[in-house]
Amino acid sequence: MPPVSELLIAGKSINAADNANLLDTLLAAGLAIPYSCRAGSCHACMVRCTQGELLDAKPDALSPAQRAEGWRLACQSRIRGDLALEVFDPQRDGIAARIHSLDWPAPDILRLRLLPARPLRYSAGQHLLLWGASGVVRPYSLASLPGTDEWLEFHIDCSRPGAFSSQVRQLVEGDQLGLGELHGGGLHYDPDWQDRPLLLLAAGTGLAPLWGLLREALRQAHQGPIRLLHVARDPASHYLAGELAALTEAHPNLQVELPVQAELAAALANLQLASRQTIALVCGSPAAVEHFSRRLYLAGLPRSQLYADTYLSRAS
Known part of the structure; x- marks a missing residue:
């Protein structure tokens, strides 16, 4: 039998096996810990460790300041000895x-x-x-x-x-x-990319962060070609079509494609990289990100030039 540790959290004392995942342990104990991606990207499951220490699989996921305050990601933490924890309190934090x-x-x-x-x-x-x-x-x-x-x-x-x-x-x-x-997220715009082709691929509301990053690139006078592809359930779900059209009109280096789900396979089959220097930013559901990423690898994009973020739809 693995050693048993005591967790003190939200007025409860919980017995937990060492090396058990902290998020799974807290959920099994009936604590309403928010979570979403379980991959260390969304930061929804932050807890503050006030006594003891956790085995942290992603120590760089949080900022040094957050870690110094004791914050950890429950989904990326394993129990090691007795702990005292605080959950994220909206009123306080x-x-x-x-x-x-x-x-x-x-x-x-x-x-x-x-x-x-x-x-x-x-x-x-x-x-x-x-x-x-x-x-x-x-x-x-x-x-x-x-x-x-x-x-x-x-x-x-x-x-x-x-x-x-x-x-x-x-x-x-x-x-x-x-x-x-929070400071999570796998997407950003680097000014050093200014002369390189940008490829932005989004599904559904995965367009949200790319909308901000596209405007950031244009604000910094990005010189390379920019191609954005947004796949949606139906034409009405291309919810930024008007705004994207206005940007395309104002920026000759921007190309926008708006396929619906039934047209996605054909759109990706025709996907060609402008050059081996292309930077790809991808956002959507896990399935969409995997689909986009696979096509980009087949097109010859080096893995180091792909930046992705996923979101999960939850019915709770």
Whole structure:
């Protein structure tokens, strides 16, 4: 039998086997720990370790400042000895935000814009946590552009019922939400890429972070060709078609393709790299990211030039 450790968390004492995954242990004990990707990218499952230490599979996933405060990712941590832990508390650890505006650019996609109570420093493509009065917490990628947009913008897919998506359908301008400051996400724009071809591939609301990163590249006067492909369920779900058309009109080096799901195979079959120097930024569901990535590898893209982020649709 493996050694048994004692975990003190949220007023509970939990006996757990050493080397067990912390997130699985906490969920099995009935604790409502938010989580999403289980891959260390979304940061939804952060806990603070106040006594003891954890075996951390991804020590670089959090910033040095977060780690110094004791924050760890439960999904990437294994138990090693007795521990005292604190869960992420929205009232204590979060930031209040007021809804600036919300609209529905597609029937099931909400564009939500928030004004935080204090300024946030962030980068295009970064994740933040969102929660409402019910306490349900979800990670979302930012679609806004720092230094340009006065608000924080999120694109939320409400096509499937869920605790959070059902809640946001009831929101109105002026309502309050909470924000959790994160620095996760696998996507970014590097000024050193300025002369290299950019290939942006998105599925559904995976377009959100790429919308911010595309505008970041254009703001920095990206010189290489930029090709964006957004696949959606149907034509109505190409929710940024108008805005993308306006950018294409203003920037001759930008090409945009908007296939629907039934046309994706043909679009990817015709996918050719502008050069071996191409940088690819990919975002969507795990299946979509895997599909895009496989096609890029077949087209000859080096793995080191592919940056990907995934999101999970949850019905809870």
